[in-house]
Amino acid sequence: MKSVLKTPATPSIPQVKSRSNLMQSKAFRSLIYWLILSPIVILTLFPYAVMITTALKPPTEVYSNPPTWFGSHLEWGNFAKVWAQGFGQNMLNSIWVTLAATFLALLVSFPAAYSLSRFNHSRRFTGFFRQFLLVTQMVSPIIITVGIFKVIASLKLIDSFTPLILIYATFNIAFCTWMLQSYFNTIPGELEEAAWIDGCSRFQSFTTIFLPLALPATAIAALFSFIYCWNEFVLAFLVLRTPEHATITMRVFSLVGGRYTVEWEQVMAAAVLATIPMVLMFVFLQRQIIRGLAMGSIK
Amino acid sequence: MKQEKFSATALLFPSLLMALIVLGYPVLELLNTSTHSVNKFFNVGDFVLFQNYVNLFQDEFFRAALLRTLWWTLGVVGGTVLLSFPIAMILNEDFHGQAVARTIILLPWAVSLTIMAVVWRWALNGESGLLNLTLQSLGITSERIQWLAESSTSFPMAILIGILVSIPFTVTVLLGGLSSLPKDVYEAARVDGASGRIMFTHITLPMMKPFVSIAVVLNVIYVFNSFPILWVLTEGGPVNSTDVLVTYLYKATSAKFFGDPGKGAALGIIMLILLLIFSLVYARIAREGDEVRA
Numbered sequence: 158m159k160s161v162l163k164t165p166a167t168p169s170i171p172q173v174k175s176r177s178n179l180m181q182s183k184a185f186r187s188l189i190y191w192l193i194l195s196p197i198v199i200l201t202l203f204p205y206a207v208m209i210t211t212a213l214k215p216p217t218e219v220y221s222n223p224p225t226w227f228g229s230h231l232e233w234g235n236f237a238k239v240w241a242q243g244f245g246q247n248m249l250n251s252i253w254v255t256l257a258a259t260f261l262a263l264l265v266s267f268p269a270a271y272s273l274s275r276f277n278h279s280r281r282f283t284g285f286f287r288q289f290l291l292v293t294q295m296v297s298p299i300i301i302t303v304g305i306f307k308v309i310a311s312l313k314l315i316d317s318f319t320p321l322i323l324i325y326a327t328f329n330i331a332f333c334t335w336m337l338q339s340y341f342n343t344i345p346g347e348l349e350e351a352a353w354i355d356g357c358s359r360f361q362s363f364t365t366i367f368l369p370l371a372l373p374a375t376a377i378a379a380l381f382s383f384i385y386c387w388n389e390f391v392l393a394f395l396v397l398r399t400p401e402h403a404t405i406t407m408r409v410f411s412l413v414g415g416r417y418t419v420e421w422e423q424v425m426a427a428a429v430l431a432t433i434p435m436v437l438m439f440v441f442l443q444r445q446i447i448r449g450l451a452m453g454s455i456k
Numbered sequence: 457m458k459q460e461k462f463s464a465t466a467l468l469f470p471s472l473l474m475a476l477i478v479l480g481y482p483v484l485e486l487l488n489t490s491t492h493s494v495n496k497f498f499n500v501g502d503f504v505l506f507q508n509y510v511n512l513f514q515d516e517f518f519r520a521a522l523l524r525t526l527w528w529t530l531g532v533v534g535g536t537v538l539l540s541f542p543i544a545m546i547l548n549e550d551f552h553g554q555a556v557a558r559t560i561i562l563l564p565w566a567v568s569l570t571i572m573a574v575v576w577r578w579a580l581n582g583e584s585g586l587l588n589l590t591l592q593s594l595g596i597t598s599e600r601i602q603w604l605a606e607s608s609t610s611f612p613m614a615i616l617i618g619i620l621v622s623i624p625f626t627v628t629v630l631l632g633g634l635s636s637l638p639k640d641v642y643e644a645a646r647v648d649g650a651s652g653r654i655m656f657t658h659i660t661l662p663m664m665k666p667f668v669s670i671a672v673v674l675n676v677i678y679v680f681n682s683f684p685i686l687w688v689l690t691e692g693g694p695v696n697s698t699d700v701l702v703t704y705l706y707k708a709t710s711a712k713f714f715g716d717p718g719k720g721a722a723l724g725i726i727m728l729i730l731l732l733i734f735s736l737v738y739a740r741i742a743r744e745g746d747e748v749r750a
Contacts, residue, residue, distance in 0.1 A: 388567070431571060
């Protein structure tokens with residue numbers, strides 16, 4: 158048993174930072190960056206502050222003149238009042254449409270991205286396919302309103318979720334495919350090739366090696382599709398006709414659109430309820446989102 | 457490898473097929489409708505070839521909306537890209553609270569455009585709106601402004617909100633680009649004694665070009681087609697003075713307004729053509745730029 162002699166570490170001499178090194182210090186840099194970002198941060202947070210404070214105002218004090226940020230007390234009852242109007246059903250509609258459309262979008266995007274990433278296509282064909290995806294982004298619901306309306310009416314699908322799910326899914330193909338393809342390019346192909354040499358089929362190497370590595374990326378692609386479907390308005394506005402079939406976004410708009418008297422405290426309470434699920438997802442996953450999008454181009 | 461080629465194409469096929477059917481069918485219907493006279497209940501009448509298009513161009517509100525769409529798109533996309541670049545540069549650095557800053561900047565993405573516009577409509581309220589309160593308490597304005605009563609204030613406000621909600625997506629694309637730039641190039645430049653400014657203009661900007669291109673093209677498409685902000689804020693009013701093409705299209709089509717789906721269909725076709733022309737021209741310019749440098 159040898160006792161190890163611990164030599165006390167030499168205390169480091171604090172360096173006096175010279176003026177030219179000021180920018181080198183992280184604290185100072187952080188301060189400068191936050192100062193530069195402050196206008197955009199304030200402008201971004203402003204609507205949230207408006208939303209939350211108005212949602213908590215007593216109804217009689219919303220139209221106060223001069224305006225104030227807070228009422229005489231916090232009125233939590235606004236949320237209950239809104240919920241009692243059947244918002245739960247609208248939430249469920251949104252959840253159903255969002256999940257179904259996202260599943261469908263990934264179902265066709267995943268194989269497409271795998272093919273673009275793992276098979277040798279001619280450059281011309283890849284170029285064509287990318288152009289085609291870009292064109293799908295141009296054909297937005299508002300532009301083809303009349304066409305969509307005629308098709309849906311002739312198929313007797315007005316006020317049904319089916320056209321919504323199909324069109325949302327189609328609209329998300331481009332983004333999901335772009336994202337998944339750039340992810341898949343970062344998964345080294347050698348792993349799969351080694352498995353083929355060991356006698357695995359392409360399908361076996363796909364399920365055992367590729368799929369587990371591709372799942373996190375797929376989750377992020379799904380998140381973007383969620384956000385799009387949850388928040389989409391134009392198509393829902395065109396197709397859905399009854400309040401109990403409305404998506405949550407549309408329901409919030411219906412409290413404002415075409416009305417002369419608007420009960421703003423209820424509108425804002427509804428807006429908070431509609432926004433919470435997506436914001437929570439975003440905050441929890443923001444690290445993965447950024448890393449995911451950045452990973453797309455790291456070789 | 458016949459087998460390989462087959463599966464490569466087969467895997468792409470579902471996405472192509474789905475997009476062609478789901479989007480192609482309405483586009484064909486749109487073309488068909490645009491060349492017929494259609495009443496407000498969508499009952500298709502006689503074949504009139506280009507009459508709907510002619511009617512459209514003879515409408516002064518349409519011409520005004522066309523011009524306004526140009527300003528709207530230029531204003532929002534220009535402002536977004538100019539602001540997003542420095543924001544992305546900062547968020548790419550390592551500093552205290554970087555994760556918090558990133559989350560805040562990206563937050564608007566998680567909220568529906570429609571709901572964002574609803575909140576702003578309330579914030580811009582002339583009597584009880586919290587924007588006037590904030591501006592007055594900061595001493596920026598002295599009296600309360602009726603933001604949405606006049607197009608001269610509501611349209612610039614709509615552009616500002618458009619910029620705010622477009623920043624998250626654009627920053628994300630640019631951040632993806634910035635974080636993928638090779639570090640060794642910068643190291644080499646530093647060894648050669650290049651200044652920060654030179655590094656920015658000679659390394660960062662040229663290498664970021666493809667990412668800026670993606671951001672510009674996609675933003676132009678999305679902003680050109682963006683309906684909710686202007687619709688929620690002003691419904692194109694007062695008296696069509698804030699109409700852009702999409703709100704005009706909705707009004708032309710809807711029985712509540714002009715109730716002329718033929719006109720709406722013709723405008724849809726025109727908008728598609730405009731977007732196609734834009735992306736072709738932009739792709740050509742981007743490619744030429746590359747050739748000049750190479």
